Amino acid sequence: LACQPEQIKQQDTGSHSTGSQGKQVQLVPNPAMVKPGSGQLTLPSTVSVSASPDAPDSLAALGELLAQLGVSQSPNDNAIIRLVIDPNLSLGEEGYQLAIEENVTIKAATDTGLFYGVQSLRQLLPAVPQASYTLPQVFISDQPQYAWRGSMLDVARNFFSLDYLKQHVDRMAAFKLNKLHLHLTDDQGWRLEIKSWPKLATVGGSTQAGGGPGGYYTQEQMRELVDYAARRQVEIIPEIDLPGHTQAAIASYNELACDYVVNSPAQNQCTDVTGAARLALYEGTCVGFSALCTSEKPDLTYQFVRDVLTEVAAIFPTKYLHIGGDEVLNEEKASFAGFITEVDRIVASLDRELLAWEEASVGDIRASSLLQLWNDQYNIQPALDKGIHLVLSPCSYTYLDHGNYDGQPNTYTWCAKQGIPLARVYSLTPEDYPQAVGVEGPMWSELVRDSATADNRMWPRLTAIAEVTWTPKQQRNYTAFTKRLSALQGHLDRLQIQYYPEPDVNWR
Numbered sequence: 347l348a349c350q351p352e353q354i355k356q357q358d359t360g361s362h363s364t365g366s367q368g369k370q371v372q373l374v375p376n377p378a379m380v381k382p383g384s385g386q387l388t389l390p391s392t393v394s395v396s397a398s399p400d401a402p403d404s405l406a407a408l409g410e411l412l413a414q415l416g417v418s419q420s421p422n423d424n425a426i427i428r429l430v431i432d433p434n435l436s437l438g439e440e441g442y443q444l445a446i447e448e449n450v451t452i453k454a455a456t457d458t459g460l461f462y463g464v465q466s467l468r469q470l471l472p473a474v475p476q477a478s479y480t481l482p483q484v485f486i487s488d489q490p491q492y493a494w495r496g497s498m499l500d501v502a503r504n505f506f507s508l509d510y511l512k513q514h515v516d517r518m519a520a521f522k523l524n525k526l527h528l529h530l531t532d533d534q535g536w537r538l539e540i541k542s543w544p545k546l547a548t549v550g551g552s553t554q555a556g557g558g559p560g561g562y563y564t565q566e567q568m569r570e571l572v573d574y575a576a577r578r579q580v581e582i583i584p585e586i587d588l589p590g591h592t593q594a595a596i597a598s599y600n601e602l603a604c605d606y607v608v609n610s611p612a613q614n615q616c617t618d619v620t621g622a623a624r625l626a627l628y629e630g631t632c633v634g635f636s637a638l639c640t641s642e643k644p645d646l647t648y649q650f651v652r653d654v655l656t657e658v659a660a661i662f663p664t665k666y667l668h669i670g671g672d673e674v675l676n677e678e679k680a681s682f683a684g685f686i687t688e689v690d691r692i693v694a695s696l697d698r699e700l701l702a703w704e705e706a707s708v709g710d711i712r713a714s715s716l717l718q719l720w721n722d723q724y725n726i727q728p729a730l731d732k733g734i735h736l737v738l739s740p741c742s743y744t745y746l747d748h749g750n751y752d753g754q755p756n757t758y759t760w761c762a763k764q765g766i767p768l769a770r771v772y773s774l775t776p777e778d779y780p781q782a783v784g785v786e787g788p789m790w791s792e793l794v795r796d797s798a799t800a801d802n803r804m805w806p807r808l809t810a811i812a813e814v815t816w817t818p819k820q821q822r823n824y825t826a827f828t829k830r831l832s833a834l835q836g837h838l839d840r841l842q843i844q845y846y847p848e849p850d851v852n853w854r
């Protein structure tokens with residue numbers, strides 16, 4: 347391709363220089379191909395827009411962009427910004443071309459592709475209103491390397507408001523991230539209204555780690571979020587963590603626990619969970635002590651799982667239902683594999699695919715399932731041999747509850763003693779895993795009590811995950827990335843992100 351020299355130059359400087367005026371193309375994630383032109387395009391004071399009829403989401407995003415910049419639109423046959431659906435464009439479901447010459451033309455096979463073209467245009471324009479707008483002439487041809495570009499929020503340990511979730515979707519979309527995995531249930535809280543088991547939310551949702559009011563989302567609120575996210579090309583992946591991490595469910599419906607548990611000692615590390623506490627609400631941070639009672643009460647257990655997943659499937663249109671499957675360390679460990687096998691049958695009967703943490707590989711699950719790799723300590727080879735694909739969340743690269751730096755307060759260190767700086771996240775190479783569908787950065791929230799802290803943990807590290815998943819390896823370079831990121835500081839501010847001021851990035 348003709349763009350080769352510019353790409354090499356870009357790796358040195360972090361930006362694609364265009365023309366003598368020095369207007370630069372500085373995008374995160376870095377596009378697959380950028381061919382700078384030599385001139386500039388100054389937008390007229392009113393801008394006319396045209397769009398293919400089947401492009402509602404990208405047209406809305408463009409409208410929002412122009413409104414934010416105070417640019418008014420005028421109806422005019424000679425459109426300055428054009429959104430064109432071209433079914434013959436071979437850049438996949440999410441790819442686009444952005445050509446800035448005498449006008450701005452974004453082409454894609456789908457509305458999703460056009461939406462990403464608009465996000466790139468957004469980054470090329472200033473974050474805040476100016477007197478006039480000048481764009482570099484450039485030709486970009488771009489498509490993601492991976493389909494799964496994810497963020498996980500643990501809304502169970504700490505409850506996050508619906509407004510925060512929407513804001514998070516906006517931020518994800520700006521960096522072309524497309525999967526928001528919500529960890530909806532855990533020992534410390536059940537966050538989703540389930541009509542057939544109402545106490546899950548009203549009782550199980552009333553606590554959180556470290557104490558506090560907790561909270562839950564109604565089904566209507568989650569439908570609203572699903573729709574809000576879909577219009578920004580983000581899919582909400584719901585997780586109901588089973589059969590462990592279920593203390594909030596057990597506290598809501600004691601019959602879900604095995605009868606023997608009240609008389610058993612706590613699972614050895616969890617000294618705060620003994621006797622009656624094994625049936626009570628939990629606000630601590632220990633893991634592995636709770637489980638549904640597959641061994642003694644299979645009928646009740648599977649009825650519960652079927653009821654819950656049936657309601658979940660009706661709210662979330664996603665192909666994959668995340669059923670957890672992590673860290674069963676108590677007496678029910680022995681029946682774990684059979685449980686996972688049975689849950690996959692339930693998921694199949696709902697016409698969905700199974701997604702679970704890597705421990706679930708011991709179950710007899712369909713080859714079309716996805717496993718989420720997190721600690722690389724389980725033998726998942728048999729599952730890989732079967733053809734199962736992976737969402738990569740290796741904890742020493744992607745666990746965003748670990749510090750941005752060594753010794754950051756209120757962070758975990760169990761997987762990376764010195765924290766996980768931006769450079770470390772960026773160094774993850776998904777290409778090393780042939781069966782990967784992408785990467786996800788989990789933000790567990792045992793130690794995160796508010797949205798400012800959540801922002802600090804997720805940003806800018808999620809921008810590294812965006813680039814690692816979107817951009818091919820040859821176009822990735824950490825120094826160049828930090829330069830492009832610093833050029834987007836205004837955009838982080840516009841999105842009101844309270845990011846960690848990572849010292850590798852030259853912030854103004």
Ligand code: TNX
Pocket residue numbers: 633672673703720745747758790791792
């Ligand atoms: C492990 S990773 C967990 C979570 C904790 C996290 C804390 C995984 C599937 N389980 O329950 O929140 O560590 O870093």
